Amino acid sequence: MARITASVYTSHVPAIGAALDLGKSGEPYWQPLFKGYEPSKAWLKANTPDVIFLVYNDHATAFSLEMIPTFAIGCAAEFKPADEGWGPRPVPTVIGHPELAAHIAQSVIQDDFDLTIVNKMDVDHGLTVPLSLLCGQPQAWPCPVIPFAVNVVQFPPPSGRRCFELGKAIRRAIESYDEPLNVQVWGTGGMSHQLQGQRAGLINREFDNAFLDQLIADPDSLSRKPHIDYVREAGSEGVELVMWLIARGAMSDVAGGQPPRLVHRFYHVPASNTAVGHAILENV
Amino acid sequence: MSLDKPYKDIPGTTIFDAEQSRLGYHLNQFCMSLMKAENRERFKANERAYLDEWPMTEEQKQAVLARDLNRCIAAGGNIYFLAKIGATDGRSFQYMAASMTGMTQEEYAKMMLAGGRSIEGNRFIGEKKHG
Numbered sequence: 562m563a564r565i566t567a568s569v570y571t572s573h574v575p576a577i578g579a580a581l582d583l584g585k586s587g588e589p590y591w592q593p594l595f596k597g598y599e600p601s602k603a604w605l606k607a608n609t610p611d612v613i614f615l616v617y618n619d620h621a622t623a624f625s626l627e628m629i630p631t632f633a634i635g636c637a638a639e640f641k642p643a644d645e646g647w648g649p650r651p652v653p654t655v656i657g658h659p660e661l662a663a664h665i666a667q668s669v670i671q672d673d674f675d676l677t678i679v680n681k682m683d684v685d686h687g688l689t690v691p692l693s694l695l696c697g698q699p700q701a702w703p704c705p706v707i708p709f710a711v712n713v714v715q716f717p718p719p720s721g722r723r724c725f726e727l728g729k730a731i732r733r734a735i736e737s738y739d740e741p742l743n744v745q746v747w748g749t750g751g752m753s754h755q756l757q758g759q760r761a762g763l764i765n766r767e768f769d770n771a772f773l774d775q776l777i778a779d780p781d782s783l784s785r786k787p788h789i790d791y792v793r794e795a796g797s798e799g800v801e802l803v804m805w806l807i808a809r810g811a812m813s814d815v816a817g818g819q820p821p822r823l824v825h826r827f828y829h830v831p832a833s834n835t836a837v838g839h840a841i842l843e844n845v
Numbered sequence: 846m847s848l849d850k851p852y853k854d855i856p857g858t859t860i861f862d863a864e865q866s867r868l869g870y871h872l873n874q875f876c877m878s879l880m881k882a883e884n885r886e887r888f889k890a891n892e893r894a895y896l897d898e899w900p901m902t903e904e905q906k907q908a909v910l911a912r913d914l915n916r917c918i919a920a921g922g923n924i925y926f927l928a929k930i931g932a933t934d935g936r937s938f939q940y941m942a943a944s945m946t947g948m949t950q951e952e953y954a955k956m957m958l959a960g961g962r963s964i965e966g967n968r969f970i971g972e973k974k975h976g
Contacts, residue, residue: 575938576938620925621873621876621877621923621925621926621928621929622880625873625874625877625926626866626870626873626874626877626926627874644880645880645932646879646880646928646929646932646933647932714861714923714925715861715862715863715866715923716852716860716861716862716863717862753961755858755962756924756938756942757858757859757914757918757924757945758857758858758859758915758918758945758946759856759857759915759945759946759947760855760856760857760858760946760962760967761857761942761943761945761946761953761962762942762946762953762956762957762961762962763961763962763964763967764957764960764961764962764963764964765964766960767964768964788852789851789852792852792855792858792860793852793855793968794964794968797855797858797859797860797861830957830960830961831957831958831960831961833938833939833957834938834939834942834957836961
């Protein structure tokens with residue numbers, strides 16, 4: 562049977578992708594950020610999964626206001642890096658895992674989560690920047706990826722609680738897949754940032770670090786945090802953090818297993834307009 | 846029963862909810878059209894004529910022509926969509942962010958390097974600034 566071996570949490574700031582693509586990662590502004598991901602790159606190399614289930618949000622790229630799915634699972638064989646207005650990022654095409662994705666869709670929908678199934682979709686920086694941060698600049702991504710897009714553009718996004726419960730359903734779905742695949746679940750977005758209005762540029766270091774503490778130690782309580790706390794304390798775009806709870810809900814301690822092992826934790830301000838947070842948890 | 850919107854008292858912040866999305870539908874879809882190079886060219890060649898192809902309000906068109914992002918947001922714009930206007934103009938996102946705060950891009954970049962805008966005094970409209 563398939564199993565979830567680890568979960569990864571990271572911000573997905575577009576400027577990080579641009580810095581890598583334009584060869585600026587060694588500049589003093591970016592160096593501390595990329596240094597914080599060095600242990601993660603080594604870890605992923607030593608612990609490459611068979612599939613990554615990657616939770617992210619689209620930023621008015623694949624989904625305009627014509628359709629706004631709350632939860633959308635990518636079931637295609639491949640996903641092209643999107644042209645977000647300045648040409649597609651020069652990164653590899655994302656290879657999907659249609660069999661496992663279809664299995665998860667069927668299992669999770671029968672478990673009361675009404676997913677939108679997407680068979681054709683380009684993926685934007687929300688998905689490719691986390692891959693770049695942990696894989697660097699390879700010719701091909703190290704394994705197939707199942708994109709899982711969450712609406713956080715039009716308010717309200719799904720609640721933290723709903724995301725956490727969905728994570729549990731995703732774990733049940735993956736663990737009922739016959740092939741013995743090793744799967745990682747990644748939750749991306751955040752941390753504190755606001756990109757609009759007079760309050761743009763908001764960063765809340767205290768909130769972010771308390772969120773990381775609680776994500777690791779007490780995700781059940783964290784999942785009850787209301788939207789207004791994210792929006793007020795972490796900025797209008799900081800509410801992306803609910804996506805991390807999907808990945809956390811998929812870990813085995815939530816279903817009565819052992820607490821996960823913290824492999825790495827990192828926090829840095831700023832990346833352009835955003836605070837960057839990162840953690841890796843392994844099931845033991 | 847009316848909907849609970851507790852986010853209305855956050856200073857300098859417009860939450861893009863269903864109401865804003867309805868107001869801004871054509872404005873945001875206009876922005877979305879700028880993802881295509883040929884549309885960017887047509888827009889740049891004659892902004893007013895391009896805008897007139899969209900059933901937007903006059904206020905929305907004026908806000909776009911003035912590149913006043915706060916006005917665009919008040920008229921239903923969403924920042925991820927509006928960012929496509931900045932991309933068409935060849936502006937960085939940080940330039941756009943600064944333009945909404947009343948700071949120069951340099952001042953804004955400096956604030957971010959120093960740890961960003963503090964949450965203190967920025968939680969509630971009318972809240973007294975600390976220190």
